[in-house]
Amino acid sequence: MSNQELAKILSEIASFLEMNEIAFKPRAYEHAAFSIQSLEEDVGEIYKKGGIKALENIPGVGRGIAERIEEYIKTGRVKDYEKLKKQFPVDIKSLMTIEGVGPKLVKKLYQKLKIKNIADLEKAAKTGKLRGLEGLGEKSEQKILKGIEFLRQSHGRFLLGHVLPVARKILENLRALPYIKQAEAAGSVRRMQETVGDLDILVISNKPDKVMDYFVHMPEVQGVLSKGPTKTSVRLKIGADADVRVLPPESFGAAFQYFTGDKYHNITLREIAIKKGYKLNEYGLYKDRRLVAGKTEEEIYKKLGMNCMDPEIRTNSGEIEAAIKGELPMLIGYDDLLGDLQVQTDWTDGENSIKEMAEAAKKQGLEYIVITDHTKSLAMANGSDEKRLVKQMAEIDKVQKQVSGIKILKSAEVNINKDGTLDINDETLAKLDVVGASVHSSFNMLEADMTKRIIRTMENPNVDILFHPTGRLIQKREPYKVNIDELIKTAKRTKTILEINAYPERLDLKDEYIRKAVSAGVKLAIDSDAHSVAHFKFLEFGIAQARRGWAGKKDVINTRPWPEMLKLLK
Structure with a gap:
């Protein structure tokens, strides 16, 4: 069974329950879905080892949800889920990918206009039928149409956070086979790109037929697109396509390089090869039809007169020139973070207690966390006032007295008002160890006004970090209009830290903005935005994003012990 499949069912149950206006349960199902999606081990294996008790040990999974999971493992279905789908026969997952469309609106659209899917919604918006519903007008129709167009632009791509766990599970199972010498993921997954088109897997084996037979029958596979002795293509249950190629050892490095570098990186590399009298393709580097390199990536890059660069930066954005000059950046490592500066708890919209979050962070290897629950303007998240x-x-x-081995710092994710002031007074903010601020409302301002709004916040001497600086939700909401160059200049001038939010649907800042910030000497923080004990694993995605933006360990403040980190704040 697939963790992603199960997570989808639990998430949809949460949405259906919210449509029925049932309190508390939707949040529980949503948190369980997040946890299961983040698991490295298959839920079926967890159940096999320890039964329903083991399921209850998964963060966010209580007895009731564990019973639904057990039912799914045993029967392949969840009766409650099927009843809810009959009650509301809508494509709820797709409809809710449109910004501004939540469970309650989906219910209204179905009951009033019989809208079941995005095609129905688009037709209704284009014909002006939505504006007749309570709470919706012409602006709402235009916003929905814009959201549908935005979704179309990202069609066929999947969040790295959804694909990577599946890719790793496939690799783990392939590597366990005695007839496979090596198995690696290439492409956008290896580059840790924020979205993934398809999954490329490269294998060394002297029994390719066995490899292909095993691959097409893996539990993650939905259907076979094509099958051959050296290449097989499948459609995965998460919706993405995956290719497996079996290669001889002497060509593996060449294929690894070819299928990792993006299109423009590879074009530039081939042009350099031609100028040096070589021919480069996925089978190797050739001189007068003689293979001169191909076993490893390193020997190919060396023959072409450059150092081998990290996969994340193979985007033809200056890395080749830097490699030739011997000036490649020393990127932040995946084990370099000591703390997490944005952590939510059950005081607001998080799932777990302060103690549970601290203990989970400690298990993850962190030395400190910063508690950043929401503030009063965010009523939907039960935001806190000063008291x-x-x-x-x-x-x-x-x-802190109950938990040893990890420091818990006091903070808040303070809401930025429309005029750039904050919703918590300065007297209270001054008592916190760290102050983070973020935009959670009034997204549709003019660029000049939004820029002025955020700059005013950054100029507040109490504000240390600007959280998720552009407000984007990948494939769901465009970033608000803001002059990022002006924000970077202001960050430098005011010593405000810019966050790299590691939540898979945010990854905000974008890699290109990270690179600008690094060039300007602006300090960064990589944060999980954890709302559950399972979310600290998201830090990996933030580190990858930082690496794609050429950030080094020195550029990120939470690579330092907490006393040193605090000294870098205002």
Whole structure:
């Protein structure tokens, strides 16, 4: 069975329950879905080892949800889910990918206009039928149509955070086979690109037929597109396509290089090869039809007169020139983070307690976390006012005495008002160890106004970090219009840290903006934006994003011990 499949079912149950206006349960199902999606081990294996008790040990999975998971493992279905789908026969997952469309609106659209899918929604918006519904007008129709167009532009691509766990599971199973010497993922997964088109897997084996037979019957596979002795293509259950290629050892490095570098990186590399009298393709580097390199990537790059660069930066954005000059950046490592500067708890919209989050972070190898629950303007997240924030500070002191080996720092994710002021007074902010600020409302401002709004916030001497600086949700919401160059200049001037939010649907800042910030000498923070104990694993995606933006360890403040990190703040 697929963790992704199960997570989808639980997430949809959450949405259906919200459509029925059932309190509390939707959040529980949503958190369970997040946890299962983040698991490295297959849920079926967890159940096989420890039964329903083992399922209850998964973060966010209580007895009731564990019973639904057990039912799915045993029967391949969840009766409650099927009943809900009969009640609301809509493509809820697709409809809710449109910005501004949530469960309650889906219910209204179905009950009033019998809208079941995106095609129905688009037709209704184009013919002006939506504006007749309570709470919707012409602006709402235009926003929905814009959201549908935005979704189309990203069609056929999948979030790295959804694909990578599946890719790793496939590789783990392939590598366990005695007739496979090596198996690796290439392409956009190896480059840790924020979205993935398809999955490229390269294998060394002297029994290609056995490899292909095994691959097409893997539990992650939905259907076979083509099958051959050296290449097989399948459609995975998560919706993405995957190719497996079996290669001879002498060509593996050439194929690894070819299928990793993006199109423009490879074009430039081939042009350099031609100028040097070589021919380069996925089978090797040739001189007068004689193979001169191909076993490893390193020997190919060396023959072409350059150092081998990290996969994340193979995008033809200056890495080849840097490699030739011997000036490649020393990128931040995947084990370099010591702390996480954005962590939510059950005080607001998180799932777990302060203590549970601290213990989970410690298990993840972190030395400190910063508690950043939401503030009062975000009522939907049960945001705290000044009085409640002070109460939470006392609670953190209490928990700190109970948990050893990890430092818990006091903070808040303070909401930025429309005029750039904050929704918590300066007197309270001054009591916190760290202050993070973010935009959660009024996204549709003019660029000049949004830029002015955020700059005013950054100029507040209490504000240390600007969280998710552009507000984007990948494949769901475009970033708000803001002059990023002006924000970077202001960050440098005010010593404001810019966040790289590692949540798979955010990855905000974008890699190109990270590179600009690094060039300007602006310091960064990589944060998980964890809302559950399972979310600390997201830090890997933030580190990958930083690497794609050429950031080094020195550029990221939470690579330092917490006392040193605090000294870098305002």
